[in-house]
Amino acid sequence: MFKNITRLVWILSLVSMFADIASEILYPIIPVYLQNIGFSIFLIGVLEGLAEATAGLSKGYFGNWSDRVGKRMPFVRVGYLLSALSKPMMAVFIYPIWIFFSRTIDRLGKGFRTAPRDALLSGEATLKTKGQVFSFHRGWDTLGAVFGPALALLFLYFYPGQLRWLFYIAFVPGIISVGITYFIKEKPLPTKKQISSPGFFSFFKYWKIASPTYKRLIVGLIAFALFNSSDMLLLLKVNEATGSENNVLTVYIFYNFIYAVAAFPLGLLADHIGIKKIFLFGLILFSGIYFGMAEAGNNTLFYVLFGIYGIYMAATEGISKAWVASLVKNEEVGTAMGLFVALQSIALMVASAFAGLLWTFYGASVTFLLTAIMSILVFLFMLFFVPKTKNKMEHPQ
Template identity: 50%
Template structure:
């Protein structure tokens, strides 16, 4: 079986173009919102609501995908919603409309994520899954590196013309939607889980395998302390005093992440997902220690390189490991359950990090997270098997 087959390649290209569109707006949206009258508090509420919508809906749509035994309709709908949200942002500046546009974008992410990951899992074997997810994450993150570069170029030639940037961002988003129509899927067995309300996907825990439970407990413990990357960017801005260097560091992180993802997947398939992911957590702990103790721009740059290596060693690898511990008929539910819980934990983590930063300074935020990573690493070493077979 070819490791990177047609379906995996197309889905990876879809994610590449979708992330170019989304990440073009990442450095633009906060500035745009402030310009049209949003306070910092209102921006925070907007992003919190939008991201929570994406997070909690992943589980629901994952379960629905399993129940219908279909993936592509959810993937198509998800990428379409995200694409159409870009010109929506340019149409009106009313607060309600802006809230609606951002929520539509994040709802699209929630609609597609679990179904897409289940389809990637379907097109891999337990022995090749880390490479498949690593390749996909690499392409996805390459888009995250390209998007901000395009935004910076557009802002240089068209300063403050945010409407134009929103319209340009629609183009790669549209390409991603068109590419999805090239994806084909074979029918999957329908899930045996009973139907229920919006939150019924949480019942997956009652039928999940012991391996899945042990793994997810370790990952979610870290997620509870792994706050938004915005805190890393705030620290970078504090140390460097430069917006350009801060954005450059974020682009550097995404480039390293993109380039290292597939090699990390190859390594994980050879020596085991457990070894690579645990090593990634050790790197993560070092990164947060460096952010907590340094006042050097050079060390911050090195930390962002290591942060890209950590992400490559954990993001795709974790999904490969999770799908290898899930039941075939409930793969999307398993992914949706984990990603929904992760989103809730990340929201709480940002609140915890903000409280620590305000009350005890930035160092406390990073050192607590570094310690949590070590605890999670030790837990996974003790409580998970060296190799997980499906």
């Protein structure tokens, strides 16, 4: 089953798992913590949106830079280090401007590492195995989102209400993830090395030379991201309906467990029946989930919806990256992937701010219903206008 999973993919998967433990100890409790120190739901949406936009633009920049210098690991290591350092900062600095700064440092770390790491994963896969390689990595990454909240839940059981200490605890697995990166020996890329850094927005130039299929795919993915707001709003819905931080954590753990278990099997299936089919299946699930979230009000329904949400994520998150990577050359993956995730993060910023505003004035139900309706329109666009992947790469003429 794992014959196509190389040593490098295993190591990167472990690195991501420990980094995600660090992040996910905090992720479910951040919205509650922010509300406790005076953030409104709208301001939380803006915070997450700006943090994601910072990550997105830097993903494009550092992905492009890693292509130019022909190296990936320096960017990967710095990225994981910045994210680890940002964790205790949110406990030390509690004023809004400093919270924004801390979240930005965390997302900047993600910007450093994401596209170069995804390029490393792409280089370890063939066109017929990209789905399973990206999904395998995604599954292990998501295991961190099972262990992290579980640790938070255990800690809060013994020390209820002591949210700030979790930010210090999260620093430990973050540093472990950095240490594991030193077990990777990078292979040089077959490219002319350009030591100087590119212009910050130079990765946008890739759009001019990208293939038509790549462009159509990116348009569909970004249109979807424009209405796919931060998952924190889903967690706020659970907290609002149940009034329990522990419910938020247990539902979130359950969701990530389903996600982690389903990721690799769906990646294997995508390699056999087609990436597009699995991704469209995920979009159908997403629409149903948001229609359900609009009316959800009890724990049982939240577990059902978040379980389906885990399957949706397994069918789209790693799969979408495999789809993008299958359309470009290995020496261009950093830039191509960086452009995709940059545009995606900017769209998520808009989506999160808009959803937070909509929630403030019209409530959660309207917010989730609009998202569900727009996802159906994206499904139709992807179905009719984005070609399925082929057995060989498509390159611009």
